Amino acid sequence: MTPHLEVKFPTDEFDRASLTNSIDAQVAGATIPIGPLELQIAYKLFLRGQKDFKAAAHLYLLFRETLSTDRLEQWVERLDVTEEYERLKSI
Template identity: 35%
Template structure:
C-alpha cells in the first residue's frame, strides 16, 4: 500500500486510520462485528496488524493461506453456542461441525477454533481464549482502531512488536521493524521494553532490528 494515501492519528486508546479498505479489511471488520454483537471482548494480533497498517505483502505471501489471529475472553459454553449459531449462517468451522466439540476439545484446550466464510475460504479466523498473564494484558489494553464509521480492536503495538520479534521469521521481523518505524514516536517505550524482556528478546536483536 502507498503510505502517502494513508493517514494515522494516534490518540490515548484509539488510533484513527484514514485508508482505502482492502477486501481482507472488510472481511475482518464483518467478523469482528459479530464478536462485538455477542458481547465478546476480543483483540486481533499477529500478521494482520501489520497488514492493517499498510505493510505490503510479498508475492509469495499472497499465495499463502491467510490466518487472522483473534484472542477472546474466557467465555461460557452458552455464550459460545450463541456465537456459533450466528456465525454458522455464513461461516463454517474447519475443525469440527459440532459446537460442543469445538468448545471443549479446541477452545478450552487453548487450540485455535478455525472459522472461514462458506463462500470464501480465505482468510481463516483462528480464535483462541486467553491462556496467561500476557494474553490477559493484551486483551485488557487492546487498542481501538477507527476506520470511518466502523472499528475493530488490535493488540497494543508495545506488545505486538516484541511478539513479532519473538516469532522470529523474516516476515515477522519485517513486521516488527515496520510497526516500530511507523509508530515509534507514539510508543510507550518503557512498556515495550518490559515485554521485550519478558519474551527474552536478545539485546543484539533489539539493536539490530529496532535501534531503540
C-alpha cells in the same frame, strides 16, 4: 498495506495482556480493539521469523513517535528478545 487480523482465545499471559490493555483502531469507519503496539512488536520479535521481524519493523517505524519505549522495553525483557530489539532499533 492490508492489516492481518487474527482471532483466538487467550491461552497465556501475553494473550490476556493484549486483551486487558487493548487500544482502539479505526478501520473502515469502525472501531476495533487491538493489542497494544508495544506488545505486538515484542511478540513479533519473539517469533524470530524473517517475516515476523519485518512486521515488527513496520509497526516500529510507523508508530515510533507514539510508542511507549518503557512499555516496549518491558515486553522485550519479558519475552527475552533484547538482541532482536537492538537490531530493530538500528534500522
